[in-house]
Amino acid sequence: MTTSTTASVSTHVLDTSVGRPARGVTVRIAARRGSSGDWQPLGGSATDADGRCKDLPALPEGTTRVRLDFEVEAYFGTAAQNQADAQQDAPANRDSGAGAFFPEVTVTFAVDPGEHYHVPLLLNPFGYSVYRGS
Template structure:
């Protein structure tokens, strides 16, 4: 299996465990708005390894995570019904976009 150009993983920092079962939508910015590229759901390790094609064109992309559904499934309230991370793709190298998540805070970084 060829890896996706863009991958992600989610860590539930409130529990210290991978966040399994979060759906995520990858979209590309176009002249008319946001065009869906791919979607996936985090696995038992909190990862989506096949989020999109092997290669995407340079541009602005976003991943929208359904965090409210995830916390709802665990019986946990949350301030964020979804988290959207917007980023620029400028080269052919791999882009890993992780999400560190708790019910009332989140952070991200450019992963490897």
């Protein structure tokens, strides 16, 4: 629940190499106060069939910075290939070699109290993009 003293965060992951949500990506969240405080791990979740994490832990009061850690290596190692194989319109060979070029993606951003931040990750084996969604 968002109050005047806390921000909230949501995310989802889309695999642009197959044009589908990325299922089974582990996402961890951490928070801190100020730009130089210690990171406080809050827990994590995994993306569902729609590529969304619907149960990320709430942010503590006074949070000003948030870090999302996406573990994508395992996704590209097995889950994404299984997903691609099951889709007739997906590329048969991603030419991804041994897996993802970026095995982990870390996104750090500033938050203001009372605001909601939706941070989508657009992912493929050789790159990624993030943005503040709505």
